[in-house]
Amino acid sequence: MSLDKNGIAKRIAQELEDGYYVNLGIGIPTLVANYVPENIEVVLQSENGLLGIGPFPKKGEADPDLINAGKQTVTTIAGSSFFDSSLSFAMIRGGHVDLTVLGAFEVTDKGDISSWKIPGKMVKGMGGAMDLVAAADNIIVATTHTDRNGNPKLIKECQLPLTGINCVKKIVSDLAVIDVTDKGFKLIERAPGVTVEEILEKTGAPLIVEGEVPEMVL
Amino acid sequence: MNKVVKNAKEAIEGMQNGQTFMLGGFGLCGIPENTINALVDEGLTDLICISNNAGIDGFGLGKLLRKHQIKKMISSYVGENKEFERQMLSGELEVDLIPQGTLAERLRAGGAGIPAFYVPAGYGTEVGEGKESREFNGKMHLLEHALSADFAIVKAWKGDAMGNLIYRETANNFNQPMAMAGKITIAEVEILVPTGKLNPNEIHTPGIFVQRIFKGVDYEKRIEFETVSD
Numbered sequence: 001m002s003l004d005k006n007g008i009a010k011r012i013a014q015e016l017e018d019g020y021y022v023n024l025g026i027g028i029p030t031l032v033a034n035y036v037p038e039n040i041e042v043v044l045q046s047e048n049g050l051l052g053i054g055p056f057p058k059k060g061e062a063d064p065d066l067i068n069a070g071k072q073t074v075t076t077i078a079g080s081s082f083f084d085s086s087l088s089f090a091m092i093r094g095g096h097v098d099l100t101v102l103g104a105f106e107v108t109d110k111g112d113i114s115s116w117k118i119p120g121k122m123v124k125g126m127g128g129a130m131d132l133v134a135a136a137d138n139i140i141v142a143t144t145h146t147d148r149n150g151n152p153k154l155i156k157e158c159q160l161p162l163t164g165i166n167c168v169k170k171i172v173s174d175l176a177v178i179d180v181t182d183k184g185f186k187l188i189e190r191a192p193g194v195t196v197e198e199i200l201e202k203t204g205a206p207l208i209v210e211g212e213v214p215e216m217v218l
Numbered sequence: 219m220n221k222v223v224k225n226a227k228e229a230i231e232g233m234q235n236g237q238t239f240m241l242g243g244f245g246l247c248g249i250p251e252n253t254i255n256a257l258v259d260e261g262l263t264d265l266i267c268i269s270n271n272a273g274i275d276g277f278g279l280g281k282l283l284r285k286h287q288i289k290k291m292i293s294s295y296v297g298e299n300k301e302f303e304r305q306m307l308s309g310e311l312e313v314d315l316i317p318q319g320t321l322a323e324r325l326r327a328g329g330a331g332i333p334a335f336y337v338p339a340g341y342g343t344e345v346g347e348g349k350e351s352r353e354f355n356g357k358m359h360l361l362e363h364a365l366s367a368d369f370a371i372v373k374a375w376k377g378d379a380m381g382n383l384i385y386r387e388t389a390n391n392f393n394q395p396m397a398m399a400g401k402i403t404i405a406e407v408e409i410l411v412p413t414g415k416l417n418p419n420e421i422h423t424p425g426i427f428v429q430r431i432f433k434g435v436d437y438e439k440r441i442e443f444e445t446v447s448d
Contacts, residue, residue, distance in 0.1 A: 048247070049388050050387075062441055064246075065386045072442075073445050073446070083390065084392070084393070084395060085270070085319075085321075085392050086326040123303070123313075125295035126317055128294070129317075130319075130320075130340045130343065135339070161344055165341070
């Protein structure tokens with residue numbers, strides 16, 4: 001059975017390590033914050049100038065001066081700090097963030113990613129996505145394996161405008177965990193109940209499959 | 219030293235049609251509401267605006283867009299404003315979309331006297347088209363240039379007559395780098411205190427960067443996406 005968006009977030013949360021500073025993009029990536037394992041501590045970085053994002057406020061307590069990068073109201077945690085946008089991107093560009101999670105329209109087997117523009121239809125802007133993918137060493141894409149028309153999103157060549165090149169290292173989709181290696185896509189895990197055949201069929205580029213591919217443990 | 223002006227109308231004196239101005243804020247957080255209203259009232263046109271976002275329909279920068287007072291926007295994300303998208307897709311409004319981090323650093327560099335610098339963001343994408351690039355430490359970077367403007371309009375929480383500014387929480391965002399980069403920086407503040415009342419340890423923007431300051435009134439401080447846990 002393919003995962004829902006919470007399942008994808010839950011699997012990505014398994015990649016978190018104690019003491020990590022993490023940037024979560026809008027959409028499915030924000031849900032990763034709900035699945036941080038009990039025994040580890042992770043600090044979330046918000047590119048609009050907050051380190052240490054807390055939970056959403058209680059009803060009636062929303063503060064208009066305290067928002068995340070998706071413009072939702074948030075709170076702080078013990079040890080949070082505020083700073084301006086240039087310092088925020090110094091943290092990001094300077095390689096101080098340990099893990100970046102973002103969504104995508106397309107990812108190629110060379111690690112290229114398109115995520116910000118559909119020409120003529122959706123041109124909202126790239127926000128911080130290009131800075132994040134260009135600087136981070138550790139980038140995980142959270143995505144559905146195919147788009148709503150059933151077309152593969154893991155492909156050989158992006159058709160849509162690029163966000164970055166040679167930058168994605170790992171993809172967690174509703175069907176699989178796939179690493180982007182120097183030899184291309186490699187299947188690491190299957191979603192519970194999903195077969196290798198289904199994954200191969202829905203991937204638009206060669207997929208290395210070695211031996212028995214385990215199921216995700218969620 | 220006294221940089222205090224009476225209100226937003228006085229603060230924008232000298233601004234002309236066709237000029238470039240920077241406007242602080244991230245979404246609706248930390249936007250200079252009074253000065254935006256003064257720009258609408260003054261009816262300035264053909265403005266080039268550098269701001270991370272474009273407000274929402276009918277509020278923030280949306281007010282200026284609705285009146286077609288802006289001919290070009292330089293931003294990183296303009297998603298929450300339908301009128302903006304419409305004007306952009308139809309060609310009425312020229313738009314330069316640039317990566318948010320590059321935007322922040324171009325502003326900081328503009329204020330800091332650094333004419334150009336290299337960053338990796340956008341290399342290999344349409345953002346890199348026509349730009350010089352160079353390899354550093356085995357990685358490709360784009361040459362980006364400083365941004366400056368006739369006017370930088372910023373919003374702060376507290377300020378004094380010398381133009382020292384303190385920002386509140388995430389309402390800092392682009393205000394701090396922009397305050398450095400305007401030829402004339404206008405600061406609107408919620409709390410204006412006599413000189414000497416701000417703790418020097420707490421000042422975010424030293425007054426040297428600010429030319430005009432006034433106490434704003436009637437802040438709406440709208441929330442774009444009120445999100446609660448219960």
